[in-house]
Amino acid sequence: MGPLAVELLGKTLKNPIMNASGTLGYGIEIEPLWNIETLGAYVTKGLSDKPHHGNKTPRVWEERYGMINSIGLQNVGVEHFFSHYFPFFVEKNLPVIVNFFGFTEDEYVYCARKIPSHDLIVALEMNLSCPNIKKGGISFGKDAPAVHNIVRAVRETTPIPVIAKLTPEVKNIVEIARAAYEGGADGLTLINTMPAAIIDTKRRNMPLKGGLSGPILKPIALRAVYECYKEIPIPIIGAGGIMNVEDALAFLMAGARAIQVGTATFVDPFTMPKIIASLDSWLKENACAGISAITGIAHD
């Protein structure tokens, strides 16, 4: 393994760059442009116990320095993913992080139970931004006790490491991160999209509300990574508006062990391979032996 390699939850990834969940399809779609095994790991589209059809369109809208999406978690279901898409990653020998969600605690648990242990599966990434339908649709991730309970329920279900992916729409993200840690989370992904809306002034309506992503999120995400790194002793994966190598370095220095790139891939589909190549050059230019050495150095 080269200087870009990082240790994450007992596995070695060849570099710290992965896609953000839901922004690289089922992994095969990017193949005409570049090989998926360029990444340190592939993060699945959000999977659930049962398939979901998702929302009606419009599902995406451009904002200045970002976009809003309301895909509605369309996915083929966890079983179909493992029978149809997972073999592709096995063939590529590419580590996988399985992002999943539910609308009740049981749905999270049933889904987690269906995810098989495999050498290539690094972790399960729990999307905690989902509305809890038993609590009037407030997302799990906004309530520290709910986060603690649901992480623990999943933790007790599976031998695979569990990462809690948190929403930024909270008063104090460190408190939520601590609840996840105390519930047994092995890692954190910071952050998911921020609730937002569009108003069409010509039609005088609201065509779409959903999650805001892209560079507009970056400073918010960096702050979350920086604060949690100080307080919570588990590895952090940074996400939110990473567009280039400068942004990637900022997240690593703030305390991220690895980073995820989402919306930037829509703007330039080669963003991730470019960041990987630039990180490599950066290490050489800065006479730095390994990328892990810079995790958290902004705190020193």
Next chain:
Amino acid sequence: MDDIPGKIIDNSATIPGYHRLTVRLEKPIGKVVPGQFVMLKIPDREIFLRRPFSVYDARDTKLTILYRIVGKGTDALSRAQKQAPVMVLGPLGHGFTIPDLGVCIVIAGGIGYAGVRLLLRNLGEKAILFLGIGGVNELPLISDLKGIEVVTATLDGSYGYHGTVVSLFREHFGSYRTKDPTIFACGPKGMIISLKEFLEPHKVPCQVSIEERMACGLGLCFGCVAETKDEINPYKRVCKEGPVFELWDLSL
């Protein structure tokens, strides 16, 4: 498919509100199936995502699109100067399938013409075009179309048939019924829906090119779906499984 840098060599208005953009690419875009599109990076800092446009013409390193100014992205594009840098990702999506036999009827509404222009060129005199436009002032849009029979409808009655292109087509359909017709259509949603209502009892093969807002154009985000009759997996990606669909597979 690739993401190819290029420079604008022409971006002039064909008629007010409609521009033809020609880009010189650093390398050829390769084989384009009619109906395929590109995701264009607009040279303006305020425009974040790319925009989808049908390939109007592609020869060697020259690529042309025809676009209508409808919002901030196309407005910014219309102000881009010669030599401005762009990125062209493509060719993308699933295009039209040309049958071996029978007559090919192409129906285009407004800017939908841009989506069938390459198809018309490939079909040549095998095709007949039913064109729907607002008025005679929009006729220059098809001035570069040679050797193809065109029947025109205008909404204001200033040229050809007075009415919608689907009503015009309805009057002519009888004379093609026995000729194994395949219909190809591209235009506003309302046009596609009224075409479907008319064709319902006839069940002739009909391929339609449809539009949806896109973020990636590559099948990565599931932002651009259309509802189909597939019960297990109804929402198909317009950028990947489309933009050309069998009309009878869609739930409109």
